[in-house]
Amino acid sequence: MQEYAFMVHRIPVGILGGSGYAGRELGRILASHPKFEVAFATAKERRGEPFAVGDRELTLLAPDDAPLKSVELVFSALPHGASELWVDRVSSNGVRAVDLSSDLRPGHTSRDVPYGLTELFRADLVDAEIIANPGCYPTAILLALLPLLEGDHIESGALVTIDAASGVSGAGNAPRPELLFAEVAENFRAYGVGNEHRHLAEMRETVGRFNRDVDLLFTPHLLPVARGILATITVPLRRMPTDLLAVWQQRYAGEPFVEVREQLPALRDVIRRNVVRITARPVAHVRRPTVIVFSAIDNLVKGAAGQAIQNANVAFGIPETTGLLG
Amino acid sequence: MQEYAFMVHRIPVGILGGSGYAGRELGRILASHPKFEVAFATAKERRGEPFAVGDRELTLLAPDDAPLKSVELVFSALPHGASELWVDRVSSNGVRAVDLSSDLRPGHTSRDVPYGLTELFRADLVDAEIIANPGCYPTAILLALLPLLEGDHIESGALVTIDAASGVSGAGNAPRPELLFAEVAENFRAYGVGNEHRHLAEMRETVGRFNRDVDLLFTPHLLPVARGILATITVPLRRMPTDLLAVWQQRYAGEPFVEVREQLPALRDVIRRNVVRITARPVAHVRRPTVIVFSAIDNLVKGAAGQAIQNANVAFGIPETTGLLG
């Protein structure tokens, strides 16, 4: 069949942790990727169950049955703590890996692994053997802050206040009472409060590359939606730029996956798309120059599976937008 | 009938603007109020339609047909701008009024009308002829800030960052495309951004009674829930109190409708209840002493109809909790 002849020329990839939301999202997006083809997906407890690659159905393998050597790339969507071991096993087989867990991210390890915040560290990713894919909150927040950090716009000693809200898929699909529909629907609450959230180290470490004189205060909230993150970030500035939005527009000119817009971003603007949408507004009626930056992503796409594929594209020298538009 | 004999001894009250969410909530709550009895409700465009007082059904009257003189109290849930005229008409008939609109609130008028933030201005409300009922966001936010303001805990020149999120009933029930289910569900976005929200004047004016040296930055968001407000408030302090939560516990000791708790408040804790639930947490890993205060209310109850009834209870010398517990 014509289609099959085409498919055999694609690069075979594997997915570890195929039963979670990020693993399933990899299957959804890779289904229409013209250069990568999913060869296997694993899930320890759900082995034997189906794994959808678009309209195609694979069967989830036990991790130990994964034919690692048969692929050229593995995406690990294993839980934090369990992933590093597998990523190293993949790598020792001469196969590249993109790790979607936090194990190898800045602030979580002393190892020096390329950090796949693509728009910032693109050069480091070319031909990388292992890539640490960023967390969902850090992706939304760091891409919003980056132009202010690079341009040294932030007031010295400033407190950057980050209130963010995420859909429940960010918490994974292990059954926990507080994630039941009847608890989450018609509800809203903060969690991980007091600046103690697991994602903070990753953000602090990355911000610190630019400015060690900035305090981050990060407060996540749980939204009654399945997917999406919106971050509302208040930043005291040295002085207000004449053209505020131009700070982001210029930094991200030509970036295919960063949408800087006048209008406020909404989750619906970014859902199921590998983009971050950003705007910034000056704050009226306050003494010191202050900006609010809004940043929205789909936590499972630009915040996980989509960015992982974007990074894999870069690593393999494929056009970065391959399989990620539309 | 036994029940009727009891009902005739209740104080007759009227409702202006019975077709909106706040008006309907007044009907719901007053149904089980042992001292007030709803005698009429009006709605210009929906006159003739039913108005539910619990299991009892009235018929919405045209405003001009409202028998103002037959009642002792009128709740006005008319839209902002349209309410003041009616409240004055009610008052000129010798009937008391609680105005749920913003027309007579601090920051919106030069008139000196008692402001029904009950826990703060209770003494002003006794025997009041007209009471300006607070807005929903200001209720949640001012009750959270009050103990810090009264105790002069806030750092001089501080920026108080208020990120708040509200259910859609806060936007009323006039049909607007952006409030359709298919637009709001699975969505989340900010609105009224840049510190220009209508409610800000009310908060700034009230905060200014205590401290003119504080900047407020208020950013509201629209939640995919029907009702409820959660405010996440970041406040730089002069110094961190030894027992942080005690600041609120002591201020609100004995207050029946303020719940100060260790645990983070969720919308589900306060929905359909006339309470504000508050907690506070010190912020770790930042240079200056900073606190996050969380405050949750039901925007239609403590943020509107419930607090209006609480204020009416005070005005009439009825026990403040009458009809508002359980």
Added chain:
Amino acid sequence: MQEYAFMVHRIPVGILGGSGYAGRELGRILASHPKFEVAFATAKERRGEPFAVGDRELTLLAPDDAPLKSVELVFSALPHGASELWVDRVSSNGVRAVDLSSDLRPGHTSRDVPYGLTELFRADLVDAEIIANPGCYPTAILLALLPLLEGDHIESGALVTIDAASGVSGAGNAPRPELLFAEVAENFRAYGVGNEHRHLAEMRETVGRFNRDVDLLFTPHLLPVARGILATITVPLRRMPTDLLAVWQQRYAGEPFVEVREQLPALRDVIRRNVVRITARPVAHVRRPTVIVFSAIDNLVKGAAGQAIQNANVAFGIPETTGLLG
């Protein structure tokens, strides 16, 4: 304290299974019941956690620590299979019991326990020692069918097709993957299909008291809402009554908790209320006389806790509506 003096005159009641949705709903409703007072609530795995009786907070006891003899009535909201033993233990202590599980309902046991479908079997409940409280689906469906059964309106040999949809609280709050928010939101599906649902025996047994010549086909569906049941019931008739709705209006005249209306019932009409709302419409453009009956309840109120209290009121000779209006 004044309030306490009043409270001691109330009848003390206990709740077994206080951590589930039905148990919590009992606490919510009983908080404002003037004749019953919750003395204790139990929960095996969550003992020590708080149990809310309105604004009052009890502590969940281990079942074996429940002071059964200190109360006059026990509501059992224990799981199916575990309840009967406890109900008998309660009864052997000389204490009355209302069993919200299916253990003692028609079709589930050979024991002859009064069945608390109040509007049908009210006389059997007076002074009853044990009452089997009906299931949520059977309550909605049997009350809709009852006037047709009593009046012998249903065609001989007819297939009665019942499609019903329930909010997820009907499935309880044990954490199961398929009940997570991210699975239920934006979803809808049938379950228990093929006429094999657990509730069917209860309905078939009760219908059979009137007419053994009727087949029931019951297909439940899972709605992305927290609470509420809507049943859509198609019934072939012997002949179409001249005044169709009058069949229900006459049967339920004077019933405080049955609302027969022209308009189609919606979940929002009945949520948090101890009512069933019913309408019926003749079917146009079909050969044989056929009616569609719609019936809506709150599965946790008229379908569980509310009806349990209604039945307890009857059993104790208290006015049936006590604590259940408004």
Added chain:
Amino acid sequence: MQEYAFMVHRIPVGILGGSGYAGRELGRILASHPKFEVAFATAKERRGEPFAVGDRELTLLAPDDAPLKSVELVFSALPHGASELWVDRVSSNGVRAVDLSSDLRPGHTSRDVPYGLTELFRADLVDAEIIANPGCYPTAILLALLPLLEGDHIESGALVTIDAASGVSGAGNAPRPELLFAEVAENFRAYGVGNEHRHLAEMRETVGRFNRDVDLLFTPHLLPVARGILATITVPLRRMPTDLLAVWQQRYAGEPFVEVREQLPALRDVIRRNVVRITARPVAHVRRPTVIVFSAIDNLVKGAAGQAIQNANVAFGIPETTGLLG
């Protein structure tokens, strides 16, 4: 640019009625269609606003400004009643049209226009000048019934009971109070009851081509979800087939967009996909052989925009699955 060179070889198409949900969905799907390229989209009241074709943004034109002659195909997503005139205008310009409104569907017109229920009338669509795209409910329901009709399985004189539920996008995006989030969320209700729904004529006419001796009873319900339809269909049979599911499996063997499965379909299985998912179960414990058929589609995809593109593919001799997989 490489991409542009490719794009100019695509067939230019236009969209009438680009501001509604179906029009927007056409833009979403066509963005990744390799053979069609959206040249323009119109919207009378929202002209000048952006129209998204994936990541590309067009500007909505006033209908009279649409360059009809510049395209080879027009999709009309205009409202019922307004569409036929425009479709004829398109056709008189020598341009093909797929009409998503009901204007030209069976039961709605005496004109003989090819009916785009692709799996049934595929042969009629090749080279068609005008195609009447089926309604969302009829698509789900007719595809479920078709194998039973073609195989003459349905009992003579039978009443086929169809209870179906749809997400709110099926009602369009004109702002109506009953479609506001705060009315639809946590709610469920029937509408168009009594067998009078607008879609019934289309279904009755198509069923009548096979069997004039069958009564249809169709009751739609409104779900608190944005998109998706689930139909639950009860059908009395002449006799129960030995292998029930094989009736559908054999009829739809090789059909790329019909998924016959053992498992019950859920909205999440079909959302954003151009498929219908069907299963069938025999009914136990009833006298006469009876089957329940479940059928799920995305009302905006297989029920509107997706099927319209599927039909356009057929009409233009392009492989039928082009742009519709993954």
